[in-house]
Amino acid sequence: MEEVSSFAPLHNHHAMLIVKECLEHLPEAYSVLCFDTLFHQTIPQFRRQYAISTPPHKTPVPLVKYGFHGLSYANIRDQMAKELGKAKNEVNLVVAHLGSGGSCCLIQNGESKQTTMGVTPLEGLPGGTRSGTIDPSLIFHHTPDCSDTVKVSGRDITKGEFVLNKESGFQALCGTNNFGTITSRAFPSSSSPDDAPQNEEYMAARLTYQLYLDHLLAVLAPYLSHIFSSPSNSTLDGLVFSGGIGEKSVKLREDVVRHFAWVEQLAGTGGGIDEGRNGADVEGTREITKDGSKVRAWVVETSEEDEMVRMAEQELSSLGK
Ligand SMILES: Nc1ncnc2c1ncn2[C@@H]1O[C@H](COP(=O)(O)OP(=O)(O)O)[C@@H](O)[C@H]1O
Numbered sequence: 275m276e277e278v279s280s281f282a283p284l285h286n287h288h289a290m291l292i293v294k295e296c297l298e299h300l301p302e303a304y305s306v307l308c309f310d311t312l313f314h315q316t317i318p319q320f321r322r323q324y325a326i327s328t329p330p331h332k333t334p335v336p337l338v339k340y341g342f343h344g345l346s347y348a349n350i351r352d353q354m355a356k357e358l359g360k361a362k363n364e365v366n367l368v369v370a371h372l373g374s375g376g377s378c379c380l381i382q383n384g385e386s387k388q389t390t391m392g393v394t395p396l397e398g399l400p401g402g403t404r405s406g407t408i409d410p411s412l413i414f415h416h417t418p419d420c421s422d423t424v425k426v427s428g429r430d431i432t433k434g435e436f437v438l439n440k441e442s443g444f445q446a447l448c449g450t451n452n453f454g455t456i457t458s459r460a461f462p463s464s465s466s467p468d469d470a471p472q473n474e475e476y477m478a479a480r481l482t483y484q485l486y487l488d489h490l491l492a493v494l495a496p497y498l499s500h501i502f503s504s505p506s507n508s509t510l511d512g513l514v515f516s517g518g519i520g521e522k523s524v525k526l527r528e529d530v531v532r533h534f535a536w537v538e539q540l541a542g543t544g545g546g547i548d549e550g551r552n553g554a555d556v557e558g559t560r561e562i563t564k565d566g567s568k569v570r571a572w573v574v575e576t577s578e579e580d581e582m583v584r585m586a587e588q589e590l591s592s593l594g595k
Pocket residue numbers: 372373374375402451452453454455457517518519522523
């Protein structure tokens with residue numbers, strides 16, 4: 275595990291510190307490691323493979339897509355199956371887990387079939403301080419000494435990874451990594467579109483919001499079409515919003531769902547976003563689109579902790595403990 279720490283520099287090192295503390299202070303306890311990548315083992319090989327040669331040196335793990343937020347996706351899949359009264363292996367979902375790092379997952383028949391994060395959590399959507407997918411060559415021009423290392427929290431990390439993980443994303447675009455702040459700057463509630471402020475802060479927030487929405491739609495559209503066009507003619511059970519941004523940003527959910535209004539028009543459902551449901555100040559799993567919508571959208575409060583408890587209980591009961 276030490277060896278793979280560098281693959282998720284914002285996460286694995288801290289996870290390793292917890293593992294060490296547990297081993298040291300709870301030596302009698304039975305430890306269960308819950309991997310955030312496990313849920314994505316069902317992604318087909320052609321989507322896991324990168325079109326690059328095998329490196330000449332040995333790497334701790336093969337350089338393929340692993341995906342992350344798997345604990346969250348498993349928990350959301352289970353919550354949605356319960357909500358819909360379906361078996362877990364029958365649900366078809368497109369899930370957006372949007373937190374300080376964001377990713378999306380295509381879930382068909384209860385299994386992950388594609389996700390946006392890759393060999394590390396950097397690929398895919400931009401995040402609070404992460405670049406997300408960029409032209410890989412850009413970093414050599416931006417930080418010519420990108421393979422030199424810097425010390426972060428007492429360990430070495432390449433300058434390139436530091437820039438891409440910690441000095442990019444929303445923070446780099448508009449000076450804050452909080453999407454709530456970005457939305458309130460970009461859409462000040464008091465002003466009409468005609469007298470919206472044209473200052474730098476407003477413009478930067480606006481650009482960040484547009485960029486994020488655009489990246490998100492560029493992922494969600496093909497994921498939805500995978501479900502609608504599947505040979506088994508399966509139905510979409512939900513477009514799910516989750517994570518801090520997905521659970522809290524009424525505006526982003528509305529803009530995403532409105533983008534798919536054409537699906538409702540073609541199908542003649544009269545469906546789409548239900549402003550009352552979307553804006554309601556309630557907690558827990560709920561649908562936010564009108565009854566009869568073809569793209570049924572939901573908010574699901576994810577719990578990676580619940581999924582870890584479930585995995586640990588399953589492991590212990592299989593051992594008769
Ligand atoms: N009111 C809000 N509206 C939109 N986004 C919000 C709001 N409050 C917090 N957020 C976003 O939620 C993010 C945290 O999400 P969370 O899933 O808890 O992140 P983490 O990836 O750290 O687990 C914050 O970084 C912020 O961008």
